[in-house]
Amino acid sequence: MRAACITHRRLERAMDFLRAPQSGHMTIADVAAAYGFTNPENFSRAFKKTFGLSPRQMRHFESENRDVTSDIIKPDSEEWTRWIV
Known part of the structure; x- marks a missing residue:
């Protein structure tokens, strides 16, 4: 369970980075490596x-300024708590 939490946290940070304008110069493989994923395909699949x-x-x-994260369940949300319990 701890490994899953760590992986989820790294994915969240990678998502935040991918949403930032300064990430545009990096490949997805570079982002994967920067957040501790040795295999870009596994990173993409988990993401x-x-x-x-x-x-x-x-x-x-994100580059088109769409709010795609509104439907993502955040781990600190009430909905996440209901789902996980």
Whole structure:
């Protein structure tokens, strides 16, 4: 369980980075490596499973100023607590 929490936290930080304008110069593989994922394909698969979008889609939608994260359940939200219990 602890490993899953750590992975989820790294994915959240990667998502925040991908949403930032300064991430545009980095490849998805570079972002994966920067957040502790040795395999970019595993990173992309875990990212999509967690957030419903691939890292590339997240970056694309964010660059178009769409709010794609409103449907993502945040770990500190009441909905997350109901879901996890």
